[in-house]
Amino acid sequence: MTVIGVITRGKYGHRLIDTVKEHSDFSIVTADLPEFVPVFIEEPDEFLENINFDKRIFSAEIIITYSLHPDLTSAIARLAAEAGVRSLIVPGGPSRASVPELKKLSELSGMDIEVDEICCSLEPNAFNRPFTDIFGSPILKIKTKDGKIAKVEVIRGAPCGSTWHMAKEIVGMPVKDAPPRAGLYIQHHPCRAARGDLGGIHESGELHKQAFIKALENEE
Known part of the structure; x- marks a missing residue:
């Protein structure tokens, strides 16, 4: 069985854990980081030791780390590489x-490291599978009836669970209105991607809108 590691910090990471448990049979190991940490950590390895960071997390084949801190992420990546972790998703x-x-x-260790602003842009590769066969950039299968959305099957969805949320909410929507509404439902999950004029939550919404359009074009 594939073992997925999730490093949480504050509110971040817990929704991913719930989504993985609900939509896969992967085994999960977790480790926690404090919500509030110094802006600059001069000795991140020592910091991790002092907080009794649970290094059993490095038994996982694939790790998603919500460390959200350059110093801590680099220290965690070094420890993961030393432990033989196959893929680190940041x-x-x-x-x-x-x-x-x-x-x-x-490059030195051979461990795949993927840094993404949003997890719903994550694409599969030889290292991060089978996690990314189920979680990452959205792929949908859609059925319509009488000009409305009759069914939405999530083939691959956002690790936060927003794709599955959208799939339920959009059933019954007129086909012509569905793609933009799909993006809107993602943002109302609520998506925790960064707000602002560009990127973040807007990119997440657009990815799901385009996935919806593609699914409609491929409807059998």
């Missing part, structure tokens, strides 16, 4: 991770 985007350092570590 939500939060480049502002929360030292991308050049992680890229170098990935």
